[in-house]
Amino acid sequence: MVKHIIPNSLKEALDYMDGHYTTIVAGGTDLMVQRRNWAELPPTFTSDPVYVFHLSELNYVNEDDKNVYIGAVTPMSVLLDHPATPQLLKDAIAIIAAPGLRNMATIAGNIGNASPAGDSLPILYALDALVRIQSKSQNSLLPIAQVIQGPRKTILDNNELITEIVIPKDPFTFQMFRKVGGRKADAISKVSFTGSVRIEGKHVTDLRIAFGAVAPTVVRVRDIEMEYEGKTVKQLQQQVKSLQEAYATYIRPIDDQRSNKEYRMNVAMNLLEQFISSLKEE
Amino acid sequence: MNDITFELNHEQVTITADPSLRLLDVLRDRLHLTGAKEGCGEGECGACSVLINDQLANSCLVPLANVHKQRVTTIEGIATTKEGKLLQQAYSKEGAVQCGICTPGMMMASYALLKKHPHPTREQIQIGLSGNLCRCTGYNMIFRAIERAAKEGEGTW
Ligand SMILES: Cc1cc2nc3c(=O)[nH]c(=O)nc-3n(C[C@H](O)[C@H](O)[C@H](O)COP(=O)(O)OP(=O)(O)OC[C@H]3O[C@@H](n4cnc5c(N)ncnc54)[C@H](O)[C@@H]3O)c2cc1C
Ligand code: FES
Ligand code: FES
Numbered sequence: 001m002v003k004h005i006i007p008n009s010l011k012e013a014l015d016y017m018d019g020h021y022t023t024i025v026a027g028g029t030d031l032m033v034q035r036r037n038w039a040e041l042p043p044t045f046t047s048d049p050v051y052v053f054h055l056s057e058l059n060y061v062n063e064d065d066k067n068v069y070i071g072a073v074t075p076m077s078v079l080l081d082h083p084a085t086p087q088l089l090k091d092a093i094a095i096i097a098a099p100g101l102r103n104m105a106t107i108a109g110n111i112g113n114a115s116p117a118g119d120s121l122p123i124l125y126a127l128d129a130l131v132r133i134q135s136k137s138q139n140s141l142l143p144i145a146q147v148i149q150g151p152r153k154t155i156l157d158n159n160e161l162i163t164e165i166v167i168p169k170d171p172f173t174f175q176m177f178r179k180v181g182g183r184k185a186d187a188i189s190k191v192s193f194t195g196s197v198r199i200e201g202k203h204v205t206d207l208r209i210a211f212g213a214v215a216p217t218v219v220r221v222r223d224i225e226m227e228y229e230g231k232t233v234k235q236l237q238q239q240v241k242s243l244q245e246a247y248a249t250y251i252r253p254i255d256d257q258r259s260n261k262e263y264r265m266n267v268a269m270n271l272l273e274q275f276i277s278s279l280k281e282e
Numbered sequence: 283m284n285d286i287t288f289e290l291n292h293e294q295v296t297i298t299a300d301p302s303l304r305l306l307d308v309l310r311d312r313l314h315l316t317g318a319k320e321g322c323g324e325g326e327c328g329a330c331s332v333l334i335n336d337q338l339a340n341s342c343l344v345p346l347a348n349v350h351k352q353r354v355t356t357i358e359g360i361a362t363t364k365e366g367k368l369l370q371q372a373y374s375k376e377g378a379v380q381c382g383i384c385t386p387g388m389m390m391a392s393y394a395l396l397k398k399h400p401h402p403t404r405e406q407i408q409i410g411l412s413g414n415l416c417r418c419t420g421y422n423m424i425f426r427a428i429e430r431a432a433k434e435g436e437g438t439w
Contacts, residue, residue, distance in 0.1 A: 098413025104343060
């Protein structure tokens with residue numbers, strides 16, 4: 001029998017997690033489906049559920065000159081309406097499911113679930129987001145790419161909780177997010193593309209590109225980006241074929257019932273081309 | 283087993299139960315409020331919609347623990363209010379109910395939408411109802427019902 005923990009504070013949660021096997025439950029929108037049983041039976045938990053969604057100390061959006069700070073249990077709907085939320089993140093959230101689900105789903109849950117199709121993840125990668133991980137005795141801030149280790153796999157230890165997501169405010173001049181799925185309100189991404197650039201005069205001085213759902217984890221390749229940073233917009237547009245070839249080797253979708261590899265590859269490459277051809281000198 | 287206490291349709295209730303039970307099952311089986319329906323059981327159809335702290339939520343995805351010390355409103359809780367009556371009349375006048383299984387959920391979504399946008403555009407209506415499926419009406423009657431409820435309820439929302 002598992003024990004159910006409804007803590008009164010973050011401290012109570014972390015204290016209990018220290019020394020017990022636990023499962024964090026935030027909005028429950030992934031877990032309640034994954035652990036589902038026949039109607040009327042409780043879902044299956046093999047370690048003690050710790051419920052955190054109601055902890056108001058983890059429900060906030062703050063900002064200073066440098067960063068936006070998002071508390072771990074802030075529902076996606078709050079982020080969608082909040083002026084401090086980065087526009088790209090809003091674009092991604094706006095097409096995650098429907099209002100009722102967005103009132104419960106959290107970004108920390110999206111990270112914790114670590115699905116290759118998690119829609120906030122490519123945005124967090126592209127924006128160099130940091131994830132604050134706390135345990136009873138530790139508090140660390142790690143880049144998102146380090147937190148996610150593989151499909152459904154994070155670096156989190158059993159006694160650790162995501163408490164905050166920190167997104168740097170970098171100056172971008174053009175951004176694009178596109179998601180290709182099925183029914184709009186309820187589509188698991190087949191492919192998503194995130195592009196964010198800073199163009200100063202003729203030159204691309206900051207280039208960020210991330211693909212979702214086309215490999216076991218988000219594809220963001222700093223080496224490729226650096227090779228093209230410093231070029232002019234024109235040069236980049238002339239070299240789009242070689243840019244596509246560079247990414248092609250990283251697009252390794254798992255074939256599943258939602259889509260096949262060829263389709264995903266084509267869509268990913270077309271979205272990349274569309275992004276590059278939309279760039280304009282400032 | 284834990285004691286879970288919450289406000290349900292303006293009354294305090296305490297349930298001794300497994301906190302991971304779905305709110306939907308607790309409402310239907312323990313509290314005998316059968317307005318919220320189970321369609322898909324996985325967040326895709328909206329038939330189980332309720333309000334938690336005035337926000338629309340799919341009760342098939344909510345563990346009971348998540349409503350501890352919170353406020354839950356079901357279709358039974360709004361049916362007798364001015365807004366609830368406006369919605370019922372508007373749905374009826376526009377022929378927006380056929381088999382009826384989606385209707386309680388549709389009305390909860392309509393209610394949440396009109397509280398947020400008392401003068402909704404078509405697009406806002408479509409987004410507001412995007413988590414609710416209807417196999418019968420084809421949606422247009424439901425959209426019109428919401429427009430009617432907005433107009434006839436001018437000042438109420
Ligand atoms: C109908 C439907 C449609 C959906 N559509 C989309 C979609 O379009 N795009 C998309 O990306 N997702 C979608 N999802 C999936 C889901 O809603 C998201 O992944 C959501 O972000 C999960 O958040 P949650 O708070 O509900 O997570 P939960 O289910 O509570 O938890 C998910 C996982 O994260 C862990 N976790 C949660 N919070 C923390 C924390 N603070 N620290 C450490 N670990 C934590 C949990 O232990 C669990 O493993 C959909 C789900 C449903 C049911
Ligand atoms: S039964 Fe809850 S969304 Fe379908
Ligand atoms: S009226 Fe039958 S499903 Fe909507």
